[in-house]
Amino acid sequence: MNDSVVTPTSASVDRRTVLRGAMLAGAALAAAAPIARSQPSGREVAIFGGGMSGLSAAHELSERGYRVTVYEPSYLGGKARSLGVPGTGVGGRMDLPGEHGFRFFPGCYQCVPDTMSRIPFGRNPNGVRDNLIRVESAVVGFRDRPPIFAPVGLEGLTMMTPQLLQSSIVSGLQFIPELPPLELAFFGKQMTMWFTSSDERRFGEFEYVSWANMMQAQGKSHAYQEYLVSALTRITVAAKPNLSSARTIGTIGQALVLAGSGLYPQYRGGADQILNGPTNEVWIDPWVAHLRGQGVEFVMGDRLTRLHLDGGRISGATVSGAGGTRTVNADWYVCALPVDKAVDILGDDILEADPSLAGMRELLVDWMVGIQFYLTRATGLPEGHIAALGSPWAITGLRQAPMWPVDFPARYGDGSVVECLSVDISDWDTPGILYGKPAKQCSAEEVAAESWAQLKRWLNTSTDWLRDGDVHSWHLDPGVSWSGGVTHNETPLLVNTVGSYDHRPTAHCAIENLFFGGDHVRNVIDLATMEGANESGRSVANAVMDAAGDSAGRAAIFPAVQPAEFAALRAVDRDRYRAGLPHLLHT
Numbered sequence: 001m002n003d004s005v006v007t008p009t010s011a012s013v014d015r016r017t018v019l020r021g022a023m024l025a026g027a028a029l030a031a032a033a034p035i036a037r038s039q040p041s042g043r044e045v046a047i048f049g050g051g052m053s054g055l056s057a058a059h060e061l062s063e064r065g066y067r068v069t070v071y072e073p074s075y076l077g078g079k080a081r082s083l084g085v086p087g088t089g090v091g092g093r094m095d096l097p098g099e100h101g102f103r104f105f106p107g108c109y110q111c112v113p114d115t116m117s118r119i120p121f122g123r124n125p126n127g128v129r130d131n132l133i134r135v136e137s138a139v140v141g142f143r144d145r146p147p148i149f150a151p152v153g154l155e156g157l158t159m160m161t162p163q164l165l166q167s168s169i170v171s172g173l174q175f176i177p178e179l180p181p182l183e184l185a186f187f188g189k190q191m192t193m194w195f196t197s198s199d200e201r202r203f204g205e206f207e208y209v210s211w212a213n214m215m216q217a218q219g220k221s222h223a224y225q226e227y228l229v230s231a232l233t234r235i236t237v238a239a240k241p242n243l244s245s246a247r248t249i250g251t252i253g254q255a256l257v258l259a260g261s262g263l264y265p266q267y268r269g270g271a272d273q274i275l276n277g278p279t280n281e282v283w284i285d286p287w288v289a290h291l292r293g294q295g296v297e298f299v300m301g302d303r304l305t306r307l308h309l310d311g312g313r314i315s316g317a318t319v320s321g322a323g324g325t326r327t328v329n330a331d332w333y334v335c336a337l338p339v340d341k342a343v344d345i346l347g348d349d350i351l352e353a354d355p356s357l358a359g360m361r362e363l364l365v366d367w368m369v370g371i372q373f374y375l376t377r378a379t380g381l382p383e384g385h386i387a388a389l390g391s392p393w394a395i396t397g398l399r400q401a402p403m404w405p406v407d408f409p410a411r412y413g414d415g416s417v418v419e420c421l422s423v424d425i426s427d428w429d430t431p432g433i434l435y436g437k438p439a440k441q442c443s444a445e446e447v448a449a450e451s452w453a454q455l456k457r458w459l460n461t462s463t464d465w466l467r468d469g470d471v472h473s474w475h476l477d478p479g480v481s482w483s484g485g486v487t488h489n490e491t492p493l494l495v496n497t498v499g500s501y502d503h504r505p506t507a508h509c510a511i512e513n514l515f516f517g518g519d520h521v522r523n524v525i526d527l528a529t530m531e532g533a534n535e536s537g538r539s540v541a542n543a544v545m546d547a548a549g550d551s552a553g554r555a556a557i558f559p560a561v562q563p564a565e566f567a568a569l570r571a572v573d574r575d576r577y578r579a580g581l582p583h584l585l586h587t
Helices: 015-030 052-063 111-116 127-131 162-172 181-195 199-204 222-237 246-261 279-293 339-345 348-353 355-362 444-459 530-548 564-578
Strands: 044-048 067-072 082-084 097-099 132-134 137-142 145-151 273-275 297-300 303-310 313-321 324-328 332-335 364-366 369-375 385-388 395-399 419-425 471-476 480-483 486-489 493-495 514-516
Touching (some): 044 313, 052 067, 052 111, 052 279, 097 369, 111 127, 111 530, 137 444, 162 181, 162 246, 199 246, 199 564, 273 279, 303 332, 303 339, 332 530, 339 355, 369 444, 385 444, 395 444, 419 444, 444 480, 514 530
Parallel strands (some): 044 067, 067 297, 137 385, 332 514
Antiparallel strands (some): 132 273, 137 145, 303 313, 364 493, 369 471, 385 395
């Protein structure tokens, strides 16, 4: 299917589509089930990639007595890491905190908080997990309009019914200007249709329709298309609604709504949480130290370049680094590289051994990159996230310093910086307002100037929150580089396009001792997130234990919450889907 396909009517859902949906849904639900094996075998594990998935796999396996070595060419933590801006700390202070981009931890995350709770941190009773702090509100800016200060989550939803769900969604989005009430009601109805749809329909129908198509954006008002369908998608999940699978956006949309409702204990912590300090200080560095204490060895500077297949098994891996090229041998091999890096090392022999891996070459990556502005005066903006709704570069931000329980100027920089405004740029392909160029065609200085200009245009509509004279300096993610007039990005994100679930691998493949980790591996949250990467590391650990015939307890894989109140409606939709009929709410 392509983006022009409309939601099928009863005449357009054929038996093959119905069966495909049933099989995919069944496979997804059964993915976490352990496979019975015979005798346990070797316990030496080589993990290539020290990002979220690699560290998660190392954590689970080392807890169960495996000897784990992690090979990482650059830095541990992957896109989740933070880093000091070199040379900015003076007078005994630490360097100013920089990062790939600010990160938030919605209450629908289950794997990441569980891992955090098993990482000791000072006197925290729940380890690193206690470093998460709740965010209660957000600032939503519009071009040439006063910003809105909105609570995070759904207010007034005391129980889950289709009517209350729809009305809560409509009520929560009424702040969007110039949005026709009937179109807002239609959006709420479409979301309710998703909540009451069966897994068979989600995998067999909505996976092959774009989010914009499912929301029937074509022909509706500019506000509906620009703000409700496009901007909300771009700023929350860095996805393009015309490309992204409706199943993917629906899945994360449902999880965020349920987390914001506060009705489901599985989704704790509210709709939105952040860390109480730079990510490496309060999470990644303590994590690595804990893993070292469990016996995990980290080999820095070595990059995986080749996997060697012999007799249906991986016989060794070639790595290259400052010390030259060498061969790594282990019992179990884990490729925990980002998908764009992983496909480069899969040779034809491996693809022929498991042709399902070839689909990884069809997966699409896109850019979401962070920049930090260091300010000598507090902005005065309310604490919480910032969304420049409808901005060309899909700008979002977070005032970090006010929410960290430290004296920022005493701890970081030269003593004059009082605030760090961390900003994500989610659209690198749309021309901006200052230079008329997309971010990919801008220099680093132009990216900074354009991002600042969009923030001011969207936020300084009633009060001068942001002033040029307050900017001390800025820091752009070092993964972005320029060479020969071309902009490069070492850390792109997976984009879950229409039908891309078919191309995504599972943690294990037909090669007995080869496993895959990363947010491109099929996972519950179904999005390029820390949560998805963490879950994939857990799936890797479970698959290694399955293959080794190990009876140790498996790493927890947490299912997505499906409201029990909608179980009967989902069953009705399952029967309708299998009969080739549309959803009851389809129009």
